[in-house]
Structure formats: C-alpha cells, structure tokens
Amino acid sequence: MKVAAALEARPLPADTRMRHLRAYRSMARTGLKSLLAYQTSFLFGMLASTFGALSMLYLWRSVLSAGPRHGFDWPQMKAYLLVAFVAGSLVSSYTDYRMANRIKQGDVAIDLVRPVDYQWSRFAESLGVAAYEAGTAVVVALGAAALLGGVPLPDPDTFGLFVVSALLVFPLRFGIVYMSGLLVFWTQNYVGLQAARIALITLFSGALVPLVFLPEWIQVASAYLPFAGMASTPALLYSGSLGGGAAATAVLVQAVWSAGLWLLARGMWSAACRKLTIHGG
Amino acid sequence: MPTHRPEPRRRSDVDFSASVVGLASAKVHDGSVTLIQAIGLRKVFRKPDKAPGIRGSLRHLVQRRYSEHVAVDSIDLSIAEGEAVAYVGPNGAGKSTTVKMLSGILVPTAGQVHVDGLVPHRARVENARRVGVVFGQRTQLWWDLPVRESLELLRDMHGIDRSRYQERLERFDSVLGLGDLLPVTARKLSLGQRMRADLAAALLHEPRVVYLDEPTIGLDISVKDRVRSFVRQLVSEGTTVMLTTHDLSDIEEICQRIIIIDEGRLVYDGNLQAVKDTHVRERTMSFELEDSLLGADQIAARLPGARVHLESNGRELAVTFDRMTLGARQVLSAVLAEVEIVDMHIDEPAIESVVRKVYAGQLQAEHGGATNSEPMR
Numbered sequence: 214m215k216v217a218a219a220l221e222a223r224p225l226p227a228d229t230r231m232r233h234l235r236a237y238r239s240m241a242r243t244g245l246k247s248l249l250a251y252q253t254s255f256l257f258g259m260l261a262s263t264f265g266a267l268s269m270l271y272l273w274r275s276v277l278s279a280g281p282r283h284g285f286d287w288p289q290m291k292a293y294l295l296v297a298f299v300a301g302s303l304v305s306s307y308t309d310y311r312m313a314n315r316i317k318q319g320d321v322a323i324d325l326v327r328p329v330d331y332q333w334s335r336f337a338e339s340l341g342v343a344a345y346e347a348g349t350a351v352v353v354a355l356g357a358a359a360l361l362g363g364v365p366l367p368d369p370d371t372f373g374l375f376v377v378s379a380l381l382v383f384p385l386r387f388g389i390v391y392m393s394g395l396l397v398f399w400t401q402n403y404v405g406l407q408a409a410r411i412a413l414i415t416l417f418s419g420a421l422v423p424l425v426f427l428p429e430w431i432q433v434a435s436a437y438l439p440f441a442g443m444a445s446t447p448a449l450l451y452s453g454s455l456g457g458g459a460a461a462t463a464v465l466v467q468a469v470w471s472a473g474l475w476l477l478a479r480g481m482w483s484a485a486c487r488k489l490t491i492h493g494g
Numbered sequence: 495m496p497t498h499r500p501e502p503r504r505r506s507d508v509d510f511s512a513s514v515v516g517l518a519s520a521k522v523h524d525g526s527v528t529l530i531q532a533i534g535l536r537k538v539f540r541k542p543d544k545a546p547g548i549r550g551s552l553r554h555l556v557q558r559r560y561s562e563h564v565a566v567d568s569i570d571l572s573i574a575e576g577e578a579v580a581y582v583g584p585n586g587a588g589k590s591t592t593v594k595m596l597s598g599i600l601v602p603t604a605g606q607v608h609v610d611g612l613v614p615h616r617a618r619v620e621n622a623r624r625v626g627v628v629f630g631q632r633t634q635l636w637w638d639l640p641v642r643e644s645l646e647l648l649r650d651m652h653g654i655d656r657s658r659y660q661e662r663l664e665r666f667d668s669v670l671g672l673g674d675l676l677p678v679t680a681r682k683l684s685l686g687q688r689m690r691a692d693l694a695a696a697l698l699h700e701p702r703v704v705y706l707d708e709p710t711i712g713l714d715i716s717v718k719d720r721v722r723s724f725v726r727q728l729v730s731e732g733t734t735v736m737l738t739t740h741d742l743s744d745i746e747e748i749c750q751r752i753i754i755i756d757e758g759r760l761v762y763d764g765n766l767q768a769v770k771d772t773h774v775r776e777r778t779m780s781f782e783l784e785d786s787l788l789g790a791d792q793i794a795a796r797l798p799g800a801r802v803h804l805e806s807n808g809r810e811l812a813v814t815f816d817r818m819t820l821g822a823r824q825v826l827s828a829v830l831a832e833v834e835i836v837d838m839h840i841d842e843p844a845i846e847s848v849v850r851k852v853y854a855g856q857l858q859a860e861h862g863g864a865t866n867s868e869p870m871r
Contacts, residue, residue: 232653239650243636243643250638323634325599328622328699329651486615487601490539 236329237337244338245345248307255306256349263353266298269421270361283425289452290423292364295354296448297420300379302350304386308339309410312394313403321489332391332475332482339387368453374460375450378442381467385442388474389414395478398485419445439474442467529703529734530573530596534605537566537591565591567758568605573736575702578729580749580766581738582849588758589738593705596736597627610702623652626701630708633688634695635680641691642676645698652699659698666694669724686717693724704728707738722747742849754849762848769848775818778841779825781811784834796828 248255270291277287285293312335315321324331358364367375393410397403415421417431417440424432424445435441446463449455455463543559544550566588573579583589594600595607598614598621607614614621628634635644649659666672670690675683683691689709697704706725710718718741725748729735737748745752745766752769754762762769786808793811794802800815811833813825822840829835 228653235653236651239647243639243647246643247636247638320632322594322599322629323627323632325618326597326622326625326627327651328619330619489600 233329233333237333240329240334240337241341241344244307244341247311247338248342248345255345258306259302259349259353262298262302263357266294267357270294270357274361283423284454285423285425285452288365289454291358291361292367292452293423293448293454295358295364296379296451297418297444298357299347299350299354300382300386300444300447301414301418301420302346303343303383304339304346304390306346307342308335308387309390309394309403309407312391313397313407316394316397317401317403325486332478335391335394336387339390340383343383365452367451368456371450371453371456371460374464375447378447378450378464378467381464381471382443382447384471385439385467385474388471388478389439389443392474392478392481395481395485398488414440414443417441418443419448423449436466439467439470442470527575528572529575529610530571530736531608532569532571532592532596532605533607535566535569535571535592535595535602535607536564536604537588537595537600538603539563539565564758566595566602569755569758569760571596571753571763573734575734576729576732577751578725578735578749579737580745580752581736581755582740582745582752583755583761585740587755589755590707591758592755593627593707593736593738597625597705598622623699624701625703625705626696626699627705628689628692628696628707628709630689630706630711633680634692635688637681638679640677640679641672641683641694644680644691644695645676648695648698654699662694662698662700666697669727670694670720685712686714689713689717689721693721697728701733703734703736705736705738708740709737710739710741710744718743771817774847775816776814777817777822778812778814779822779829780839780841781813781829781833781835782837783809783811784836785809787811787833793829793832796831797825800825 273290273294274287276282277285277290312321315324324334327334389410393406394403396406400406416427417435417438419427419435419441420443424435424441435445441463446455446467449463450460540560540562542554543561544554569588569592571592581589581592591600595602596609596614598609598616598618601615609621610624612621612624614625634648635641636647639647645663649656654662663672663676670693672690672694675687675691678687680688680691693709704725709725710721713721722744725735725737729748735748737744739745750766751764752762752766753760754769787804788808790802790804790811793813794800797813797815797820799819800813803812803814804810805812811829813829815825826838
C-alpha cells in the first residue's frame with residue numbers, strides 16, 4: 214500500500230506532461246466553447262469597440278490631413294491604430310470577468326480541487342478565447358482598412374520582430390488581466406477594478422493615442438512598464454516607426470515583462486490562497 | 495397473569511448494540527491505514543469590524559479594526575481507509591471549513607493535516623487526483639456546457655483513458671441514471687439532476703477519499719434515496735467517505751461513525767450506536783393492551799424512575815425509561831405482570847435527538863464553552 218502511494222505521488226514526468234498537455238488543450242477548447250455560448254454579447258462588445266476605433270480613426274484622419282505629426286502620417290497612423298485595436302481585443306472578454314465572479318461567489322473552491330494548476334488553466338482558457346477574439350478583430354480591422362482606403366503592408370525590415378512582438382501581446386495582457394481578477398480576493402468586488410485596469414491599459418499602452426503624443430513622463434514610465442508592449446510596441450513595429458536597437462529593446466522588454474508578470478501572478482496567487490475565505494458553505 | 499406471549503415487534507435487540515460498538519472501534523484501532531489525519535487543526539478568519547452606515551465605512555478606511563472568528567478550533571481527526579464518517583453540527587459549527595481544509599481549498603491557520611500521505615493545501619494538484627469533493631451548494635460542472643463535455647474535460651484533466659471512461663459512464667448511468675443528462679447544458683438541469691451529474695463528475699476518477707458536503711440538500715425523497723444508495727455502494731467498495739449533512743437519515747443510512755462539532759470544537763467522535771447509548775438514554779416501549787385499563791399506577795409502582803402513560807381509551811400504554819437503569823425485559827415483565835398485551839414495539843433512539851442536544855448546547859456544557867470572538871487590532 215505504502216509503495217503504491219509513493220509511486221502515485223511521483224508519476225513519470227513524461228506521463229504527467231502528456232496528461233497536462235491534453236488537459237490544458239481541452240481547457241482551451243472549453244474556454245472557446247463557453248465564449249460561444251455568449252456569442253451575441255461578445256459580438257455586441259466587439260461592435261462597441263469597433264465604433265470606438267472608427268471614431269478615433271476619423272479623428273486622426275482630420276488631424277493628420279494638415280501634415281504628419283511626431284513622425285506619423287495618415288497611412289502609418291491607420292496601421293498603428295488597427296494593430297492596436299486587434300491587440301487590445303485579446304483577453305478582453307472572459308478571463309477576468311469569469312474569475313472575479315467565481316472568486317466572489319466562492320466557486321473558486323471548486324477550481325482548487327481540480328487536478329490542474331490554476332494559473333495554467335486560466336492561461337489555457339484565455340488562449341482558446343483569444344483565438345476567437347483575434348479572429349474576429351482581424352476581420353473587423355480588415356473591414357475598417359477597406360473602408361479607409363487600405364493599409365500599408367508591414368515594414369519588411371522589422372517584420373520578424375513584429376511577429377514576435379505580436380505573440381508576446383497575449384502573455385502580457387493575460388498577466389495584467391489575470392492579476393486584476395485575483396485582486397477580487399481582497400476587494401470582493403470587480404466593477405471598479407475592471408474600470409481602473411482598462412483605463413490604465415488604454416492610457417499607458419498607447420492604444421488610442423501613440424505614446425509620443427503624450428507628456429514626457431508618461432513616455433519614460435511606459436518604456437519600463439509592461440503596458441507599452443500590449444499595443445504600442447507591435448503597432449510601432451508594424452508601421453515601421455520603430456527600428457534598430459530600439460526595436461530589439463522594446464521586444465526584449467515585452468519578453469521580460471511576460472515572464473515577470475507570470476511570476477508576480479504566482480506570488481499573488483499563493484498570497485490569495487492564504488487569504489481565501491469561502492462564504493456560504 | 496397473561497397466558498400467551500405476544501411476538502414483540504422490535505426494531506433492534508437491546509444487547510446487539512454492544513457488539514456493534516466493539517466491532518467498529520476495533521476497526522479504527524486495529525492498525526488499518528489511516529487515510530485522513532488532522533492534528534490541532536485550526537482556522538481563524540479575520541473579518542472587518544465596520545460600524546453601520548457610511549460613517550462606519552469611512553472610518554474603517556482610516557482606522558481598520560478586525561475581529562477574529564475562530565471557525566475551527568484545534569480539531570484532531572483520524573479516519574481509517576474505508577470508513578464512512580458523518581461530520582455533523584449546527585450551521586456555522588465549522589463543518590464546511592474543516593472539509594475545505596482537508597480537501598486543500600483552505601490553508602489552515604495552525605495544525606497539521608495529511609490525507610493519503612499528502613498535505614492537501616501544499617500538494618493541491620496531486621491531492622485533487624486522489625480525492626473527490628461534492629458540494630451540495632456548488633457545482634463542478636461547466637455551466638454553459640452539456641454535461642457530457644464537462645465530464646470529458648474532467649476525463650482529460652485526470653488523464654483517464656477512454657475505455658475506463660466509458661466503463662465509468664456506464665456505471666453512472668446504471669446507478670444514477672446519468673445517460674439522459676449527458677446532452678443537457680448544466681444550467682438547464684434541475685437540482686436533482688444536477689446533483690446526479692455532480693456526483694458523477696466528482697467520482698469519475700475513482701477517488702480513494704470522497705468528501706460530501708451536504709449532498710442531499712434541497713433534494714426530493716427519490717433523489718435522496720438514489721444518492722444515498724449510491725454512496726452506500728461506494729462505501730461497500732472501500733471508498734473512504736466523509737459526509738457533512740443536516741439530514742439525519744443520510745447519517746443513519748451511510749455512516750458507522752459520527753463526529754459532532756459545535757462552535758469549531760470537537761464535541762463527540764465515536765460509533766454511531768455508542769453515541770445513541772451515551773446521549774440518548776431514554777427509550778419508549780409502547781403496548782397495545784388486550785383489555786382497557788383504568789389506571790397505570792400499579793405498573794408505575796413496579797418501574798421506579800420510568801414514566802408510564804396510559805391513553806384515555808385505556809388500551810394504549812407507553813413506558814419511557816432510562817435504558818441504563820432499566821432493561822426492556824424488566825419493563826416487559828412489569829407490564830405483563832399486570833395486563834395482557836396484544837402487541838408492542840420499542841422506539842429506538844434516533845440520532846436526531848443527540849444532535850438536537852448538541853444544537854441546544856446541552857452537550858457543550860460537559861466540555862466547557864468555547865470563546866469564539868476575540869477583538870483584535
């Protein structure tokens with residue numbers, strides 16, 4: 214009996230990895246399916262942000278008709294804003310909202326007795342959802358591009374970096390969104406947190422206004438904060454406004470923050486578990 | 495004097511209880527594998543002390559005061575493999591908190607806990623592979639998905655291979671009628687259907703230990719019966735079961751051992767029959783008499799300490815007595831010495847009256863009161 218228990222406690226690593234891989238793949242699929250159950254509300258959300266993006270585009274078109282500003286001409290700005298729009302649509306509709314509700318209502322107790330890691334599980338679910346979010350956002354962006362007379366192709370010199378940068382948007386956004394969801398362990402309420410988180414990201418990521426248009430201190434701060442990597446960096450790389458050493462540094466900052474946020478979130482989770490109180494049975 | 499002896503209608507024999515106690519306590523102490531072990535388990539929740547109204551809320555922002563609430567206060571538990579234990583107590587006694595510490599959901603404030611050799615809150619994932627948890631008030635199922643997809647996801651999480659999974663599904667179909675529920679989206683299930691699906695979800699991976707936290711809450715009789723017989727079957731197969739419930743029939747039908755807690759403290763831990771013997775000493779024998787009797791004084795005189803009650807029709811007699819001072823045989827012969835009887839039965843003490851005593855604070859006095867709230871800055 215004892216020997217059997219010891220063997221169970223340490224299964225072969227390869228076996229465990231396979232099981233985990235299958236589990237997280239299924240969870241990614243589940244995330245997507247759960248989103249599809251609320252497809253209408255998702256699409257309405259997408260419609261709202263599309264209108265927001267369109268009005269920004271028209272505003273910038275009229276501003277830039279007088280000539281380029283801070284190195285942005287109209288076609289570059291179009292590309293910048295549309296890439297930022299797609300980036301901003303990731304991990305925006307499911308992860309934090311669902312997490313916050315489950316924490317608030319105590320259903321997180323169930324998540325704690327599942328044989329999978331909580332953070333990787335949310336990551337997998339968010340990835341499944343992000344596939345759908347990205348797909349929809351790209352369609353919308355292409356539609357908008359057609360409406361506005363086309364968008365230049367990405368700068369070939371920085372295209373490789375752009376791809377890496379675009380892929381890093383997901384772990385960055387996940388990190389911030391996941392941690393804002395975890396804060397519900399302390400606040401027991403999410404409405405205010407979500408609003409604050411959205412405001413923070415929108416300003417510091419340069420999603421609406423490129424960072425060069427903002428005051429000096431914001432530019433300096435955002436060079437070191439994780440937010441620029443969530444919209445500005447890939448958008449600048451696409452539009453060719455960022456090159457050379459600065460481009461490589463910006464992508465490196467993204468990568469470092471992706472790992473850093475992951476570890477920070479780990480620490481936050483273990484603090485949250487010690488803090489956890491389950492109300493109502 | 496009576497000329498014939500009636501066949502007594504007895505639900506249990508007076509002397510039978512002693513042998514059951516002996517057997518069950520042997521099982522606990524015979525060196526069988528201890529699966530759940532807790533020593534000095536304690537959980538303290540901190541809650542904000544807010545004065546009412548906006549003023550109170552604002553003051554709380556500046557000057558934070560908390561009071562501590564001791565939900566579980568130094569509990570020791572030792573549960574052997576294959577045991578079925580009822581964990582009972584009034585609302586807020588700390589039952590669910592204990593179960594949540596044993597299942598790794600909550601981190602204990604102090605004390606040690608080991609389940610199947612693991613510390614549950616440290617080895618959460620590994621622990622979750624070996625235990626199953628059913629919360630009557632929460633669901634394991636993915637709310638927006640058909641039951642089948644929830645189960646498939648759990649299959650992948652636990653790494654159950656497909657043929658084993660099929661066998662499990664067939665098993666659940668035969669005992670829980672799961673088949674009809676598989677295509678239904680979880681949020682459309684009735685409470686009874688949901689509980690059946692939830693049991694399947696919690697037991698899919700054949701856990702060695704199962705915690706059932708109020709599994710029959712809100713269910714109708716037929717679903718309750720189904721759930722109970724399913725759990726009985728689990729126990730007979732050697733699964734260790736810890737059951738939290740307010741439904742005393744659950745306990746009597748499933749468990750041999752009962753642990754009673756109140757205000758976070760262990761009040762009683764022992765054999766179910768023994769607790770009845772210790773705390774439910776009164777039993778009642780009821781007789782149907784051949785001829786109507788005018789008074790029962792003579793019977794009462796033969797049975798000092800017992801309460802004798804005669805119905806106004808003179809044909810029904812009830813004798814309530816302390817089983818430790820009087821035996822059923824003595825009562826029977828005292829009655830037979832005076833009247834002829836047609837029929838009789840003994841009302842066995844129900845566990846309900848024990849728990850009611852705990853709820854009413856009667857048992858607590860024997861163990862000293864617990865201080866539950868200590869103000870703290």
